[in-house]
Every structure is written in C-alpha cells, then in structure tokens.
C-alpha cells in the first residue's frame with residue numbers, strides 16, 4: 276500500500292519568517308512514524324512547510340502518488356490547515372484514508388472530529404503505523420483502543436475526553452527514516468564559534484530526540500499534560516548509536532528537557548568521547564540544572580555542546596512563581612554566568628506576558644543589555660489547548676485561538692493597545708538581534724550568509740511590528 280505523510284504549512288507570517296530566516300528543522304515526527312511502516316509498503320514524506328506554493332504541491336503529490344493513506348502531523352498552530360488539506364484530499368482521492376497525529380491530535384482530539392478526517396492518532400505514532408497498515412489491508416475498522424480514534428466510533432467522545440494514552444517503552448519506538456526528506460533544506464542559524472570566523476552561519480542540521488516528557492509542571496507548558504508527568508529516556512548506548520549514524524555535523528536535540536537525569540547525560544557524553552564522535556550540539560536545559568551541575572555542561576562542552584536554550588522566562592520573581600517555574604531570578608543569573616564561563620552560547624527564551632506595561636518591556640530591554648552577548652528570543656504567553664491554563668481562560672480569548680496560536684499573536688487581551696504592544700515587542704526582538712554574539716564579537720561569516728541574516732532579521736522584525744494588523748484579516 277502507499278502512504279503519504281504530510282507536514283502542514285503555516286499561514287501565520289511570523290512563523291513562516293522564523294522558518295525562513297533562523298531555523299527549519301526536519302519533520303522528525305513523520306520520519307519516526309515512517310520508521311514504523313512495514314518494509315513492503317511505499318511510504319513518502321511531504322514537508323509542505325518548505326514550500327512556497329504548498330496547496331499546489333500537495334495536490335500534485337496526491338495526483339501523482341495516489342496514496343491509499345494520507346497522514347497529517349501538526350501542532351495546534353496548524354490544526355485548521357490540516358482540516359483544509361484533508362478536505363482537499365478527500366475531493367481528489369475520496370477513497371483514501373485520512374489520519375492525523377501529533378501534539379494537537381493528542382491533546383485536543385475533539386477538535387479533529389471533522390468530516391474529512393477518518394482517524395485521529397493520539398500520542399506516540401511510531402508504533403501504530405504497522406497496525407494501521409495491517410488493518411487497512413484486512414478491512415478491519417481502523418480505530419482501536421484509546422489511542423487510535425474515529426468519530427464513527429460510538430465511544431469517540433468518551434475516548435477523546437480522557438487523558439492522552441500512555442507512551443510505549445522508548446526502545447519500541449522505531450528509528451527515524453531520515454532518508455525520506457531532502458536533507459539539504461534543513462538548517463539552523465549557528466552563532467557559536469571557537470574562532471573569529473564561521474565557515475557558514477546556516478549549517479545543515481539534523482534533529483534528534485533522546486528523551487520524551489518532563490517531570491516539571493510549568494503552568495504555560497503542555498508537556499506534563501501530554502505525558503502525564505512521565506519522563507521517558509533512551510539508553511545512552513542507543514542515543515550514541517543514533518548520533519554516530521547521523522550524517523550531519525550539527526545536531527539539534529528536540530527533547531523537552533534532555534538534562535534531567537545527570538548520570539544518563541554524563542554517560543552519553545562519556546560514550547561520545549570514548550568513541551571519538553565529534554559533532555556540534557544544541558540542547559534545551561533548565562537554569563537550575565545548569566547551576567546544580569556545571570560540571571556536566573563542562574563535560575558536554577568538551578564533546579561539542581555549542582548552544583544551550585534556557586527558558587529564563589522572566590526577570591520578575593512573582594512571574595516565575597506564577598508560571599510554577601521552580602527557579603528564581605538569582606538561579607537564572609547564575610546559570611547565565613556559568614554558560615558564559617564555559618564558553619557555551621546562551622540562547623535565552625523569555626515570555627512576554629499580555630499584561631505587560633511599557634515599564635515591563637523596558638525592564639526586559641535592560642536585561643538584554645545585561646546578558647549580551649547572547650541569542651535572545653521572546654514568545655507571548657499563550658495558553659495551549661489541553662492545559663488547565665487554557666480551560667481557565669477560555670472565555671477571554673480575543674480571537675480564534677487555534678488560528679492565532681503561535682505564541683507570537685496574543686490570544687489573551689493585552690493591557691496595552693495591540694499596536695503599542697507589538698511596537699514594544701518588535702523593539703525587544705530588534706535589540707535582541709543586536710545583542711547577538713556574532714555582531715558583538717565581530718565574528719566573520721561569508722558575505723552571502725551575512726546578507727541573508729540581515730535580510731531575514733529585518734523581515735522578521737517587520738512582521739513582528741505589524742502583527743496587530745493580522746487580527747483584522749477575515
């Protein structure tokens with residue numbers, strides 16, 4: 276049988292600019308799903324997020340490949356696009372089975388009870404494709420258990436309203452089929468350099484997952500709702516085996532929190548050293564982990580950890596408490612210092628609260644100056660579907676929350692008028708780009724990369740300043 280796995284495109288300009296200018300990661304989720312497809316079936320991946328004319332490319336792929344099954348992925352940001360694509364698919368290939376999986380399907384399956392979607396897969400998708408293919412061939416109903424749902428199932432609503440299913444043991448999850456995508460199209464801006472120059476600012480990057488879930492319960496985050504607080508970890512040997520097989524030199528770890536189990540990450544670094552594997556890495560880590568275990572980051576630096584993304588979130592103690600972050604302003608400051616002393620690039624992620632006053636924006640601006648040089652990014656506090664935060668704020672949304680959910684468009688009422696709010700927000704990001712280590716440390720990069728970075732940055736900032744106009748669109 277023929278299976279087409281589709282990553283949807285995004286309509287929101289800011290999200291598109293982010294992908295064009297700074298990073299575009301491979302569709303690891305679909306590669307893992309494809310890894311579970313039996314060998315005698317023909318599986319392909321279509322990443323529409325890369326395309327300038329995604330609708331046309333999708334239609335032509337359907338007509339030429341004629342898949343029996345079309346599987347969509349997606350975050351909440353693209354849920355409405357998945358429905359549009361599925362509708363289109365049913366018009367062109369009425370007999371093809373359409374299914375959807377991913378974060379949004381897992382936490383908000385009811386939202387996908389749509390006439391063009393036959394099956395909704397919750398949770399880990401790597402293990403289910405074999406069973407779905409078997410059922411398709413034998414003509415059995417495609418839905419089963421609490422994981423694979425269909426609105427035709429009389430128990431659909433009960434199942435959809437129950438907690439997401441348990442994730443399977445990590446060693447049963449197939450390896451990603453990295454061969455199914457055009458690898459040269461995925462990159463991440465890489466600003467760390469050991470010398471005064473960089474051969475490229477936009478290296479090809481592979482994504483990799485060494486663990487799933489997180490034991491913390493930050494109020495803005497969906498992960499603990501998604502995985503019921505579980506933290507599933509691949510063994511160090513398994514992780515290093517996968518790293519050694521990756522062709523790219525640069526790797527982005529997409530774990531929610533990779534460094535929670537110190538003996539595990541220590542062993543991974545040890546194995547990388549023993550086996551002489553030399554690559555460059557980006558990972559997320561909590562500030563308290565960095566403060567408690569600077570030695571682990573020193574070790575990881577020695578095996579190639581270049582950049583650490585840290586959710587510093589706020590410069591206010593009361594906000595950190597409101598977010599249940601379980602860190603403090605002091606811990607954040609110490610983490611920043613430790614990373615600097617280890618020559619690991621800090622990527623600081625802050626949350627802009629819709630309640631921000633001009634004074635709050637100014638305080639963040641001061642913080643940018645204090646932590647320069649660093650990569651610094653901002654998102655707007657946005658409740659994710661599937662969280663208590665979402666339930667509590669349901670009545671307050673100022674727009675269709677699914678359509679605007681990109682953590683850049685506020686979906687909650689802002690204290691400042693939107694135009695002013697985004698003037699401040701754009702200014703913050705513009706200051707942050709100036710705090711970038713390449714600029715501050717005068718690192719030489721190829722001229723074409725320099726031009727690309729400046730043009731991309733300018734377009735991105737412009738799209739932020741003008742976000743408020745998006746709300747007027749029908």
Ligand code: B12
Nearest residue numbers: 300304307346348350351376377396399400497529681682
């Ligand atoms: C890496 C990452 C990114 C990368 C991009 C990754 C990419 N390839 O597009 C970057 C940094 C650019 C990014 C940006 C954003 N991100 Co992000 N990101 C992540 C992170 C940390 C890991 C995602 C990942 O690769 N996971 C690994 C894959 C293998 O797991 P998976 O997607 O869950 O897929 C499995 C199952 O869901 C299922 N499955 C998935 N698809 C399908 C399809 C089928 C057919 C089937 C059967 C099964 C199936 O099987 C898969 C295999 O294991 C997650 C956290 C998380 N745990 O997901 C946040 C997360 C997905 N991001 C989130 C958000 C909000 C964003 C942004 C909107 C906001 C922002 N500025 O951060 C932007 C939007 C970007 C965009 N282009 O639209 C939220 C999404 C919440 C939601 N309700 O959707 C998450 C969950 C973070 C969080 N803590 O809340 N992100």
Ligand code: SF4
Nearest residue numbers: 489491492493496531
């Ligand atoms: S924000 Fe990070 S630390 Fe907090 S719950 Fe989410 S994944 Fe865990």
